[in-house]
Amino acid sequence: AEASAIQRVLEQEIAWSSPTLSLYGKRHVIPRSQCWMGDDGASYHYSGRTLQPRPWHPLVEDLRNRVRSALQAENLPYADFNSALLNRYESGEQRMGWHSDDEPELGKNPIVASLSMGSERPLRFREKTGGSHHAFNVWLPHGSLLLMGPGVQSRWQHALAPRVIDGVRINLTFRRIL
Numbered sequence: 001a002e003a004s005a006i007q008r009v010l011e012q013e014i015a016w017s018s019p020t021l022s023l024y025g026k027r028h029v030i031p032r033s034q035c036w037m038g039d040d041g042a043s044y045h046y047s048g049r050t051l052q053p054r055p056w057h058p059l060v061e062d063l064r065n066r067v068r069s070a071l072q073a074e075n076l077p078y079a080d081f082n083s084a085l086l087n088r089y090e091s092g093e094q095r096m097g098w099h100s101d102d103e104p105e106l107g108k109n110p111i112v113a114s115l116s117m118g119s120e121r122p123l124r125f126r127e128k129t130g131g132s133h134h135a136f137n138v139w140l141p142h143g144s145l146l147l148m149g150p151g152v153q154s155r156w157q158h159a160l161a162p163r164v165i166d167g168v169r170i171n172l173t174f175r176r177i178l
């Protein structure tokens with residue numbers, strides 16, 4: 001019930017946008033909407049530009065604090081998360097391609113905590129190298145937290161593939177920008 005209430009607020013109060021990105025010289029509107037927020041100065045470099053985060057929405061900042069405290073209380077890896085990328089997938093057709101969250105500003109062994117709401121979808125992981133190229137799905141139900149600890153981004157890529165699944169999904173990834 002709490003996740004549903006949070007999802008409703010995020011739906012209405014976040015400045016969701018779908019920017020255009022250049023990929024191999026072609027311009028594409030990203031197949032989802034997003035919003036990046038965080039502490040002042042937690043900027044990152046992207047396509048030759050320095051992007052500044054939006055200020056924290058109080059609800060997202062509160063979730064950031066709760067996620068950090070919960071990880072700490074369970075003796076799990078955590079970081080002083082100073083930014084969050086919010087993604088909204090309108091339906092099963094919206095998606096995110098293969099990548100690792102390994103930008104230089106995230107440091108050597110980033111810890112990424114990922115909170116999901118709405119339609120349950122699988123995040124697919126595949127090994128970057130090695131003969132076997134293991135791959136597996138992690139289903140992310142409404143109100144779930146996925147912790148990607150040290151080593152995950154250097155060894156694995158992940159993607160949210162399109163699926164014949166109805167309903168909006170919202171995902172928040174908390175990160176620490178150095």
Ligand SMILES: O=C(O)CCC(=O)C(=O)O
Nearest residue numbers: 085087101123160171173
């Ligand atoms: O929507 C998801 O669960 C994946 C989000 C993600 O990989 C990212 O924001 O880097």
Ligand SMILES: [Fe+2]
Nearest residue numbers: 099100101158
């Ligand atoms: Fe990611």
